[in-house]
Amino acid sequence: MPFDVELYRRVVDAAPVAPRTVLRHISVIDIQPAGATQTLVFVHGYGGSALQWLPQLRYFGQFAHVLAPELRGHGQSDDPRELPTSMAGLVDDLELVLTQLGVVAPFTLVAHSFGGAISVEYSLRHPEQVSQLVLIGTPTHFIIQRWIRRLMNVPAALFNRLVIWLNIALYASLRTLRRMHDDAMAPWPGQQRLPLVRVPTLVMLGQRDRVFQRERYEEVTHLIPGAQQIVIPVSAHLVQLERPEAVNRAIRRFVAGIAPSGAMPPSGPVGNELPAAVRRAMAPWLQSYDNDVPEQIPIPRQPLNELLSNAARAFPNRAALIFFGQHISYRELDRLSNRFAHALRANGVQPGDRVAIVLPNIPQCVIAFFGALKVGAVVVLGSPLMKESAITEQLRDAGATLLVTLTTYRPTIGRICAETDVRAVILTGVREYLPLAQRVRLARRSDDLEPPLPATADTVASRMTPPLRSFQRLIAASSAAPLPICRTMDDLALLQYTSGTVDLPKGVMLTHANLMANVSQVRHWITDARRGREVMLCALPLSHAYGITAGMNLILALGGSLILIPTTRVDAILATIRRYHPTMLPSVPSLYLAIANYPHVRAFGVASIRICISG
Numbered sequence: 001m002p003f004d005v006e007l008y009r010r011v012v013d014a015a016p017v018a019p020r021t022v023l024r025h026i027s028v029i030d031i032q033p034a035g036a037t038q039t040l041v042f043v044h045g046y047g048g049s050a051l052q053w054l055p056q057l058r059y060f061g062q063f064a065h066v067l068a069p070e071l072r073g074h075g076q077s078d079d080p081r082e083l084p085t086s087m088a089g090l091v092d093d094l095e096l097v098l099t100q101l102g103v104v105a106p107f108t109l110v111a112h113s114f115g116g117a118i119s120v121e122y123s124l125r126h127p128e129q130v131s132q133l134v135l136i137g138t139p140t141h142f143i144i145q146r147w148i149r150r151l152m153n154v155p156a157a158l159f160n161r162l163v164i165w166l167n168i169a170l171y172a173s174l175r176t177l178r179r180m181h182d183d184a185m186a187p188w189p190g191q192q193r194l195p196l197v198r199v200p201t202l203v204m205l206g207q208r209d210r211v212f213q214r215e216r217y218e219e220v221t222h223l224i225p226g227a228q229q230i231v232i233p234v235s236a237h238l239v240q241l242e243r244p245e246a247v248n249r250a251i252r253r254f255v256a257g258i259a260p261s262g263a264m265p266p267s268g269p270v271g272n273e274l275p276a277a278v279r280r281a282m283a284p285w286l287q288s289y290d291n292d293v294p295e296q297i298p299i300p301r302q303p304l305n306e307l308l309s310n311a312a313r314a315f316p317n318r319a320a321l322i323f324f325g326q327h328i329s330y331r332e333l334d335r336l337s338n339r340f341a342h343a344l345r346a347n348g349v350q351p352g353d354r355v356a357i358v359l360p361n362i363p364q365c366v367i368a369f370f371g372a373l374k375v376g377a378v379v380v381l382g383s384p385l386m387k388e389s390a391i392t393e394q395l396r397d398a399g400a401t402l403l404v405t406l407t408t409y410r411p412t413i414g415r416i417c418a419e420t421d422v423r424a425v426i427l428t429g430v431r432e433y434l435p436l437a438q439r440v441r442l443a444r445r446s447d448d449l450e451p452p453l454p455a456t457a458d459t460v461a462s463r464m465t466p467p468l469r470s471f472q473r474l475i476a477a478s479s480a481a482p483l484p485i486c487r488t489m490d491d492l493a494l495l496q497y498t499s500g501t502v503d504l505p506k507g508v509m510l511t512h513a514n515l516m517a518n519v520s521q522v523r524h525w526i527t528d529a530r531r532g533r534e535v536m537l538c539a540l541p542l543s544h545a546y547g548i549t550a551g552m553n554l555i556l557a558l559g560g561s562l563i564l565i566p567t568t569r570v571d572a573i574l575a576t577i578r579r580y581h582p583t584m585l586p587s588v589p590s591l592y593l594a595i596a597n598y599p600h601v602r603a604f605g606v607a608s609i610r611i612c613i614s615g
Contacts, residue, residue, distance in 0.1 A: 002058040002294070003061070003294055003298070003524060004520075004523055004524065004531070004557075005029050005031065005050075005051070005054060005058065005061070006029075006314075006531060006557075006559075007516075007520050007557055008029050008030055008031045008061075008298070008300050008301070008302075009027060009030075009050075009306070009310045010027075010028050010029075010101070010301065010306060011025045011026070011027060011302070011306055011310070012026040012028055012097050012101065013025065013026075013100075013484050014026055023482055023484060024078045024080055024083070025076075025077065025078050025482070026070065026072070026077045026078070026093055027069070027070045027077045027310075028050070028067055028068065028069045028070070028101065029053075029057060029066075029067065030067050031298050032065040032298060032301055033061065033063060033064075033065075033296075033298040034298070036063065036064050037064075038064045038065065038107070038108070039064065039067070039103055039104065039108065040056075040060055040064055040065070040067075040108045040251075040255070041066075041067045041068075041069075041094075041098070041107055041108070041109050041110065042057065042067065042110045043068075043069065043071075043094065043109065043111040043112070043116075043119050044068070044111075044112055044113075044115050045111075045112045045113025045114045045116070045137070046113055046114040046115075046142070046177070046185055047074070047169075047172050047177060048071075048112065048113070048115075048169075048171055049070055049075035049171035050070050051171075052112065052240065053110075053112075053240060055240065055244030055245075055247075055248065056110070056240060056244065056247065056248060056251070059244075060251075061298065065103075067097070067103065069094060070171075071118075071180075072089075072176070073172050073173060073176030073180070074171050074176065075171050075172075076310065076313040076314065079172075079175075079176045079179075081175075085176075085180050085183040085184055086184055087121055089184075090121075091118060091121045091122050091125060094122055095122070095125075098129075105128065105129035105130075106130060106131035107130065108131055108132040108133075108134065109123060109130050109133050110134040110136070110251060111134065111135055111136065111138065112136045112137055112238075112240060113136070113137050113138060113211075113237065114138075114142060114185050116135040116136070116138025117138065117142070117185070117193075119133060120133070120135070120138075120190075120193055120197060121193070123197060123199045124193065124196055124197065130199045131199070131200075132199065132200050132201070132202070132254065132255060133197065133199045133200070133201040134201070134202045134204065134251055135202070135203050135220060136204040136205075136239060136240060136247070137204070137205065137206060137209055137211070137217070137237050137238075137239060138203075138217075138220060139190065139212040139213065139217050139219070140190035140191050140194060140216045140219045140220055140223065141188070141191065141212075141213075141216050142181075142186060142212060143186075143212060143213060143216070144212075152174065152177060152178055152181070156173070156174045156175070159174045160174070190216075190219075190223075191219070194219075194220060194223035194224050195224070195225070197225070198225070200226065201224045201226070201227040201228070202227070202228050202229075202230065202250065202254045203221045203227050203228065204229075204230050204247065204250060205217050205229070205231050205232065205239075206231075206232055206236045206237055206238075206239035206242065206243075207231050207232060207233045207234065208234070208235060208236045209236050209237045209239070210236070210237075211236075230250050232246050232247065232250075279295070283295075292527045293525055293527060297520055297521070297524055299489075299513055299516060299520065300489075300517075301489045301513070301516075302489065302512075302516065303373065303487045303489065303491070303493070303512045304493055304512045304516055304519075304553065305337075305370050305374050306485070307519070307553065307556045307557050308320075308334055308337060308370050308556055309334055309482070311556055311557075312333070314532070314559055315330050316329065316330055316331035317330075318532065318559065318560075318561065319561045320332075320556070320561065320562065321333060321363050321366060321561070321562050321564060322561055322562070322563045322564070323362065323433055323434065323563075323564045324434050324435070324565075325434075325438055326433050326434055326435050326438070328363055330559070333363075333366065333367065333370075335480040336371075336475060336480075337370040337374060338371070338374065338478075338480050338481060338482055338483065339478040339479065339480050340367050340368055340370075340474070340478070341371040341372070341374035341483050342375075342478040342479045342483070343371075343426075343475065343477070343478040344371060344372060344375045344377065345375050345483075346478065347424050348401075348423075349372075349375055349377050349401070350376070350377075351375070351376025351491075352376065352377070352378060352491075352492070353377050353401050353402070354377065354378050354379075354380050354398050354399050354401060354402075354495065355368075355377040355380065355402045355403075355404065356380040356381075356382060356394075356395050356400035356402065356404065356422070357369060357372070357379060357382070357404045357543075358382040358384050358391060358403065358404070358405040358543070359384060359405060359406065359428070359542075360384050360541070360542075360566035361538065361542050361547075361564045361565060362433065362564060362566055363433040363564065364404070364428045364432065364433070365542050366542070366562075366564075367475075368404045368426075368471075369381075369542075373493060374482075374483050375486075376486040376487050376491075378494065378495060379493065379495070380394070380395070380398040380400050380494075380495045380497075381494065381495075381496060381497075381543045381544075381548070382395070382497070382543055383541060383543040383544075384405070384543070388412050388415070388416065390505075391416060392415070392420060393505075394505065394507075395416065395421075395422060396419060396421070397507060398495050398497075398507055399421055400420065401423055401424070402422065402423070402424045402425070402426070403416075403417070403422045403424075403426070404425075404426045404428070404471070405425065405426075405428075406429065406430070407427045407428065410427065410468070413425055413466075422466060423467075424466055425466055425467070425468050425469065426468075426469045426470075426471050426474065427468055427469065428470075432471065487512060489512045490513060491511060492510070492511055493510055493511055493512045494510040494548075496508045496510055496545045496548075508545075510545075515548075515549070515553065518549045519553040519557050522549060522550055522554050522613070523558065528610070528611070529558055529584075529611065530558075531558050531559050531560075532558070532559040532560065533583075534555065534558050534561070534611075535560060535561045535563065535580060535581065535583050536551065536555040536560055536561070536562050536582060536583070536585070536586070537565070537573065537576055537577060537582035538555075538562055538563065538564060538586065539565050539568050539573055539587065539591070540586055540587065540588075546586070546588075546615055547586075550613045550615065551586050554586075554613075555584070560584070563576060563580055563582055568591060570594045570595055571598075573595065574595065574598060574604040574606075575604070577604050577605055577609070578604040578605050581605060582609060583609060583611060584612075585609045585612050585613075586612070586613040586615075587612070587613070588614065588615065589614060592614065
C-alpha cells in the first residue's frame with residue numbers, strides 16, 4: 001500500500017485573533033524521509049484540501065521533504081470569524097507554517113488554482129526562498145461561473161445539500177468560500193503581479209480545463225518571464241488527481257533540471273533500484289512482508305498527542321471509546337484530555353515532569369495519557385495489579401511528581417508518596433464513565449473491575465499523604481480550550497518499565513518519535529485497515545507497551561473506535577464481541593487459543609473480526 005499520509009498530519013498554532021479567543025490551528029501534512037535534500041511545498045486551491053495532492057505526496061514523499069498546508073477554513077484548518085480574509089493574510093499563514101516547521105530554503109512551491117496566486121505572492125515577498133514555482137491550473141483572473149456564484153448565494157443548509165446532490169468535492173464551509181472569494185480571490189490582480197515573478201516557473205494546464213476562462217490560463221505563461229508550459233492531455237482542472245503520473249513526471253523533470261546533479265534519485269520508489277531478490281537477501285525480514293507493504297516509510301514528525309487532535313477534527317462525532325455501553329466521541333475525548341491537561345498545569349505540572357498513571361483499561365486512562373502529553377509531561381505507566389512495593393520503586397525511579405490512580409488505592413497512597421517525589425494525587429473510579437444503569441448493575445462486581453488493594457501489613461494511611469484531588473471535579477473545573485503544542489518529536493513522551501522477568505524492571509525512555517514510528521509501522525503492516533471505520537476490542541492492558549502501540553495508538557491513528565474492557569475473562573470478551581462486532585483484536589497467543597477453544601465460539605459472531613495482531 002502507499003503510505004498513509006494522515007499519519008503525517010501536523011498542527012501549526014497561530015496566535016489568537018482577539019482577546020479571550022482560542023488558538024487558531026493550521027493543519028499541515030509534513031513528510032520528511034531520512035536524507036531528503038530537497039523540499040516541495042504543495043498549496044491547494046479554493047475549496048480544496050491537502051488530500052488533493054495525495055498522489056504527489058505519496059510519490060515525492062519517498063525521497064523529498066514534502067509539505068501540504070491547508071488554507072484557513074479548508075480541510076482541518078480553522079477560520080475564526082474574527083479573522084478578516086485577505087491575500088496578505090493567506091501569505092502570512094504560509095509563512096507561519098514554513099517558519100514554525102523549520103523548512104530550510106530554498107524550496108519548490110507547487111500550487112493549484114487559487115493556491116497559485118498565493119504562491120506567486122509568496123515568491124514576490126520572499127524571492128530568495130523559492131527555487132522553482134510550479135503553477136497548475138492557475139489563471140490570471142479568477143472569474144467563477146455564474147451557476148457557481150448563484151449557488152453560493154443560497155442559505156448554508158441548502159448549499160450543503162446541493163453540494164452533496166451535485167457531487168461537488170468541497171472542503172470548506174460556505175462562509176469561508178464567500179469570504180475568500182470576495183476578499184482575496186476575485187480582487188487578485190494577476191495581470192499586474194505575474195510579470196514581477198523572477199523565479200523559474202513551470203505552468204501546467206489540463207487540456208479540458210474549463211473551470212475558468214481558457215484565455216486567462218494561457219496568459220500566465222506569456223506574463224511570467226521565461227516560464228515553461230506543459231499541457232496534460234485528457235485532463236481537466238484537477239489534473240494532479242486525474243493524471244497523477246504525468247504531473248509527477250513533469251514536476252520531476254522540471255525540478256531535476258534545475259537542482260544540482262544527483263540531488264534527485266533515479267526514477268522509481270526509493271530503495272527499489274536493486275532487484276527484489278537482492279533487497280530481500282540484504283534485509284531478510286522483508287520476506288515476511290505482504291506484497292503491498294511498503295519496505296520503507298518516513299517517521300512522522302509530530303508529537304503523539306496530535307493523533308487524537310487530528311482524529312477529533314476528521315471524525316468529531318465518531319465514537320472514540322466504548323466502555324460498557326458508554327460512548328465517548330472523538331470531539332468529547334479531545335476536550336476531556338484538554339481539560340485534564342489544564343488541570344495538570346493548575347496543579348503545578350510543567351513540561352518534562354513525570355506523571356504516573358496506574359489505572360486499568362478505563363476511559364480515564366486514555367484521557368489522562370493524552371492530557372499529560374498535551375501539557376508536555378512524561379507519562380509513567382504502571383499496572384494496578386502490581387504490588388505496593390513495586391509501584392513505589394517504579395515511581396521513585398521515574399521521579400514521578402503526580403499520580404493518577406484508583407480510589408481503591410487510597411489507603412496505600414500515604415506510604416507510597418512518603419518514599420517518592422509524588423506531591424499530588426488524582427483519584428478516580430471505574431464506574432465514573434459507566435451509564436447509570438450499568439453503575440447500579442455493576443456495583444456488586446467491583447472485584448472484577450477494580451483490582452483489590454495490594455496486600456500489606458499496615459492498613460493505616462500515612463499522615464504524610466499529599467493533596468488528593470477528584471478526577472471528575474478537576475475535569476469539570478478546567479477549560480476545554482486546546483493548549484499550545486509544547487513538545488517536539490525528539491522529546492521524551494513515555495517511561496515504559498520492563499516486566500523484570502530476568503532482572504530488575506528498567507524504565508525504557510520512549511520519545512514521541514519512537515511511539516509514532518511504532519504506530520506507523522503497525523498501521524502499514526495492516527494494508528486493508530479502513531480509516532474511520534474500524535472497531536477495535538482491546539483487552540490488552542494499556543499499562544503495557546503492546547496495549548499502547550497495537551491498541552490505543554493504532555486505533556486512534558485510524559480514527560476508529562476503541563472498546564475498552566478491564567478484564568481478560570473469555571466470557572466477557574466474547575459477550576463484547578457479540579454486542580459490538582469489532583473488526584480488530586490485538587491479543588496474545590494464549591488468549592487467542594482460549595477464545596478458539598471456547599464452547600460454541602462461532603455463535604458469538606467472531607467472524608466480524610478481520611484483523612488480529614499477535615505478539
